[in-house]
Amino acid sequence: QQQVKQSPQSLIVQKGGISIINCAYENTAFDYFPWYQQFPGKGPALLIAIRPDVSEKKEGRFTISFNKSAKQFSLHIMDSQPGDSATYFCAASNKDSNYQLIWGAGTKLIIKP
Amino acid sequence: GAVVSQHPSWVICKSGTSVKIECRSLDFQATTMFWYRQFPKQSLMLMATSNEGSKATYEQGVEKDKFLINHASLTLSTLTVTSAHPEDSSFYICSARSGRDYNEQFFGPGTRLTVL
Numbered sequence: 001q002q003q004v005k006q007s008p009q010s011l012i013v014q015k016g017g018i019s020i021i022n023c024a025y026e027n028t029a030f031d032y033f034p035w036y037q038q039f040p041g042k043g044p045a046l047l048i049a050i051r052p053d054v055s056e057k058k059e060g061r062f063t064i065s066f067n068k069s070a071k072q073f074s075l076h077i078m079d080s081q082p083g084d085s086a087t088y089f090c091a092a093s094n095k096d097s098n099y100q101l102i103w104g105a106g107t108k109l110i111i112k113p
Numbered sequence: 114g115a116v117v118s119q120h121p122s123w124v125i126c127k128s129g130t131s132v133k134i135e136c137r138s139l140d141f142q143a144t145t146m147f148w149y150r151q152f153p154k155q156s157l158m159l160m161a162t163s164n165e166g167s168k169a170t171y172e173q174g175v176e177k178d179k180f181l182i183n184h185a186s187l188t189l190s191t192l193t194v195t196s197a198h199p200e201d202s203s204f205y206i207c208s209a210r211s212g213r214d215y216n217e218q219f220f221g222p223g224t225r226l227t228v229l
Binding site for chain 1: 117119147154155156157159162204206208210215216217218219220221222223225
C-alpha cells in the first residue's frame with residue numbers, strides 16, 4: 001500500500017512535443033506529491049509538487065495533473081527541449097510515515113532534437 | 114536558498130578501509146537529514162533518517178554498524194562506511210529538511226563511492 005507505481009520506464013519525445021509521465025498510488029493518506037528531476041551523476045532536484053486539494057498545478061512548462069478519485073497524478077512537460085532529457089521520479093509522502101518520500105521507479109526521458 | 118552540499122563528490126578506496134561522507138545544509142538549519150543509496154538505473158533507496166542530536170533510525174536491512182550516521186549539528190550530518198567492500202560501491206545521496214515544511218526535502222549532489 002506504500003508503493004508508488006510510475007510509467008513508462010523510458011520515453012522518447014521529439015523536441016517541441018509534450019512529455020507525459022504517470023504515477024499511481026494506493027495509500028489515500030498521502031498528501032504531498034512531488035516530482036523530481038535527476039541528471040546523470042547528480043542528486044535529484046525538486047521540479048514541482050502538488051497537494052490533493054487541487055487538481056492541477058502549473059509552473060512554466062511543467063504541469064502536474066492530479067486525479068484524487070483515480071489515485072493518479074501525472075507530469076506534463078510542454079514544448080519539451082533537449083535540456084529536459086533526464087530521469088524523472090514521482091514520489092508521495094504524508095505525516096503518518098514521518099513525511100518519508102515513497103519513490104516511483106523513475107522514467108528516463110530523452111528529447112530528440 | 115535551500116542548498117545542500119556533499120563532500121567528497123567521488124571517492125575511491127581499498128577494500129577494508131572506512132570512508133566518511135559529509136552532508137551540509139548551507140543556508141538553512143536541517144532538523145532532519147536523510148541518507149539514500151542509488152544503484153544504476155534505479156530509484157533512491159532510503160537508508161536512514163537522522164535528527165540533530167539523536168541516534169539515526171535505520172531502514173530494515175541496513176546495517177547500522179556498517180553505515181554509521183552522525184548528525185552532530187543542525188547543518189552537518191556524516192555517513193561513514195566502515196570496512197568497505199566492493200558491494201558497498203554505489204551513489205550515496207543525502208537530503209535535508211528544515212522545520213518549515215516537513216514534506217520538502219532538499220538534495221545534495223551525491224557522492225560516488227567505488228571500493229576496489
